[in-house]
Amino acid sequence: MKHTEALKRNSPNEVKIGLISISDRASKGVYQDEGIPALQAWLMKAISNPCAFHERLIADESEVITETIVELVDELGCDLVLTTGGTGPSRRDVTPEATRDAGTREMPGFGEQMRQISLNFVPTAILSRQTAVLREVDGHAALVINLPGQPKAIAETLEGLKDENGKSIVPGIFAAVPYCIDLIGGPYIETDESVIKVFRPKSAIKK
Ligand SMILES: Nc1ncnc2c1ncn2[C@@H]1O[C@H](COP(=O)(O)OP(=O)(O)OP(=O)(O)O)[C@@H](O)[C@H]1O
Numbered sequence: 001m002k003h004t005e006a007l008k009r010n011s012p013n014e015v016k017i018g019l020i021s022i023s024d025r026a027s028k029g030v031y032q033d034e035g036i037p038a039l040q041a042w043l044m045k046a047i048s049n050p051c052a053f054h055e056r057l058i059a060d061e062s063e064v065i066t067e068t069i070v071e072l073v074d075e076l077g078c079d080l081v082l083t084t085g086g087t088g089p090s091r092r093d094v095t096p097e098a099t100r101d102a103g104t105r106e107m108p109g110f111g112e113q114m115r116q117i118s119l120n121f122v123p124t125a126i127l128s129r130q131t132a133v134l135r136e137v138d139g140h141a142a143l144v145i146n147l148p149g150q151p152k153a154i155a156e157t158l159e160g161l162k163d164e165n166g167k168s169i170v171p172g173i174f175a176a177v178p179y180c181i182d183l184i185g186g187p188y189i190e191t192d193e194s195v196i197k198v199f200r201p202k203s204a205i206k207k
């Protein structure tokens, strides 16, 4: 950890979240970025804890992506970093590789589950190479997850698939995020269960 100041929280249960929108065109102003607003709107609806957001809109440049993840985790102390965009097969889609470069260990289950969820929405879900990693530094660790670039894919993958009564059919990946953050030493995240029901083993649930 470069700056111990960065580990400070405004309250003990504050969650520090980095949001990175990776898009050549949105970063040049060709179109308005919808990635960061979609990420932030969903997280504010889902998470009950106080949250501090750090936002970055960048081009599909491998080194910039890696450096941005490192900055958000090491210098700003983020517990969770979500990226959107650049996971497909186009030449300029380099987000998964750049994420692995910033990671100390890969968490392949997140990518596997996102592709499962997304196949219920579009057959091209198999084109997404999205992954997740842990970045572990002295005294701090973060979970970094790649989401697809389509703004509507953000809520789809985080929240999963529900029936018309709101009952979960395919669990969204966010169900597993709070327990992962517990295990890497971050704050205890609680959610609005009507948006996403968190799963923790009984022994890990705080009463
Ligand atoms: N940040 C964004 N804001 C709004 N729409 C986006 C954004 N990123 C992607 N999209 C939409 O989702 C589609 C698929 O996203 P993808 O990450 O593959 O972008 P792309 O086609 O590589 O182009 P670019 O990097 O210039 O956004 C885009 O073509 C665009 O319609």
Ligand SMILES: Nc1nc2c(c(=O)[nH]1)N[C@H]1C(S)=C(S)[C@@H](COP(=O)(O)O)O[C@H]1N2
Binding pocket: 084, 085, 086, 087, 088, 089, 093, 117, 118, 121, 122, 124, 125, 126, 127, 128, 129, 147, 148, 149, 150, 152, 153, 154, 156, 157
């Ligand atoms: N839930 C969901 N997942 C999705 C999509 C989508 O519309 N919804 N689009 C797919 C498509 S068309 C592609 S090419 C890949 C990669 O997208 P990206 O390059 O925007 O990350 O994500 C896939 N995953």
